[in-house]
Amino acid sequence: MLICLTASHRNASFDLLEKLSIGAPSAAGTLVDGSDFVSGAVVLATCNRFEAYLDVDEPLTAASTLAVETTIATMSEASGVEASDLRDSLEVITGDGVVEHLFAVSSGLESVVVGEDEISGQVRRSLERARTDGTTSRDLERLFQQASHTSRGVKNRTNVGGAGRSLVRLALELAQSRVTDWAEARILLVGTGMYAATTVVALRDRGATDIGVFSASGRQEKFALKHELTPWADLADAIAASDVVITCTTTTEPLVTVATVAPNRRRLIIDLGLPRNVDPLVATVEGVEMLDLETISLHAPLAQLTAADDARALVSTAAAEFQAVAAEQSLSPAVVALRKHVFDILDAEIERARGRGDSTERTEQALRHLAGVLLHTPSVRARELAREGRGEDFRDGLEALFGLTDTRAAAPATPLRPAGSGAGPVVDGSLDGPGHAAAV
Numbered sequence: 001m002l003i004c005l006t007a008s009h010r011n012a013s014f015d016l017l018e019k020l021s022i023g024a025p026s027a028a029g030t031l032v033d034g035s036d037f038v039s040g041a042v043v044l045a046t047c048n049r050f051e052a053y054l055d056v057d058e059p060l061t062a063a064s065t066l067a068v069e070t071t072i073a074t075m076s077e078a079s080g081v082e083a084s085d086l087r088d089s090l091e092v093i094t095g096d097g098v099v100e101h102l103f104a105v106s107s108g109l110e111s112v113v114v115g116e117d118e119i120s121g122q123v124r125r126s127l128e129r130a131r132t133d134g135t136t137s138r139d140l141e142r143l144f145q146q147a148s149h150t151s152r153g154v155k156n157r158t159n160v161g162g163a164g165r166s167l168v169r170l171a172l173e174l175a176q177s178r179v180t181d182w183a184e185a186r187i188l189l190v191g192t193g194m195y196a197a198t199t200v201v202a203l204r205d206r207g208a209t210d211i212g213v214f215s216a217s218g219r220q221e222k223f224a225l226k227h228e229l230t231p232w233a234d235l236a237d238a239i240a241a242s243d244v245v246i247t248c249t250t251t252t253e254p255l256v257t258v259a260t261v262a263p264n265r266r267r268l269i270i271d272l273g274l275p276r277n278v279d280p281l282v283a284t285v286e287g288v289e290m291l292d293l294e295t296i297s298l299h300a301p302l303a304q305l306t307a308a309d310d311a312r313a314l315v316s317t318a319a320a321e322f323q324a325v326a327a328e329q330s331l332s333p334a335v336v337a338l339r340k341h342v343f344d345i346l347d348a349e350i351e352r353a354r355g356r357g358d359s360t361e362r363t364e365q366a367l368r369h370l371a372g373v374l375l376h377t378p379s380v381r382a383r384e385l386a387r388e389g390r391g392e393d394f395r396d397g398l399e400a401l402f403g404l405t406d407t408r409a410a411a412p413a414t415p416l417r418p419a420g421s422g423a424g425p426v427v428d429g430s431l432d433g434p435g436h437a438a439a440v
Helices: 014-033 063-079 083-089 096-106 118-133 138-157 167-175 194-205 220-227 235-240 280-284 293-298 305-330 332-356 361-387 391-402
Strands: 002-008 038-046 049-056 091-094 186-190 210-214 244-247 267-271 288-292
Touching: 002 014, 002 063, 002 096, 002 138, 014 038, 014 049, 014 063, 014 083, 014 118, 014 293, 038 063, 038 118, 038 138, 049 063, 049 096, 049 138, 063 083, 091 096, 096 118, 096 138, 096 305, 118 138, 118 194, 138 305, 167 194, 167 267, 167 288, 167 293, 186 194, 186 235, 194 210, 194 220, 210 220, 210 235, 280 288, 288 293, 305 332, 305 361, 332 361, 332 391, 361 391
Parallel strands: 186 210, 186 244, 244 267, 267 288
Antiparallel strands: 002 049, 002 091, 038 049
């Protein structure tokens, strides 16, 4: 059973999300290793959401409830957030609802800026981290891979989000009233990750040319060479020479503090980091104006209604197809049991005929072909019943007609590919051959 615990900008404070983003992602291993019924966990932590996706075995009636409480306790201990505060801020989604939720998240439909570009990459990297940590599972692999496929379909078939809208671009739009000419502004970028690269593109789209970069880890030289920027080795000197400072690094402690910002000069500081890259006290420095994630989110534009509706329709269709394929695969053991039963009887009869000297190769081939033809209709019907949610009817029929009771055997485990390979498991378990995934 799939469960999602989610807290986002819609129902949780940025302070709580900030604390979760620091410690919670690394706690997935503790969660899986310390539970008898949580077989997989993928944690997604971004600047405006925290989500834990769980694959829960159900040996007990209350397994899902226990899994939720165990997750809350584990994430609380890892992040320093009180369990009661975490419980009040989390929404719990179970079963089929998890599929549509992740597809919508990955497509940018649940973001501060609807249709933002960055979230699909963050979803993909959360799965890669789970692979590296050994906490993913076959069902979570399939879910997250299909979420990525769905987000690409939404991006290609709708104009949701417009031309590359993102949190970075929204921040720059809000800064427009403070920056009269981006081409004349001296800009400092603090951070050298993927978000920093996105920021460089957004700045140049606005005409910015004088962009410097600082990295607390010393990577500014390499990043500057790649993006044709000016590297800075000292943060205070870099800030002193800049009109606009944009921070987007993953440091757990604020880099920009009162001590690094000289007063008495008009300067705009945009903090895109979570955890915060800028000490809130910096806003008290004379001449400084600040934009942080919380302020930016309050100005997020309404979705382009038609595009968003089209995108949600695609997400719903993809989720329904994903669930239908999963239902088909759940009946695979029953179809296999039926085929084995029929062919075991056929093989036994052929052996008896051979013993009597009544069998020929052509006769045996004809009988095997006949058995295959007769089994085709039950196989097709199994698929139809599965998609209608009537898989139990098929299993009951096999028991009533043939006395088959072992129709729920788990499909063979699919080995995961090595971490970092960029590919997930090969899914094979559909009713009539290689597994197939829902398409958008």
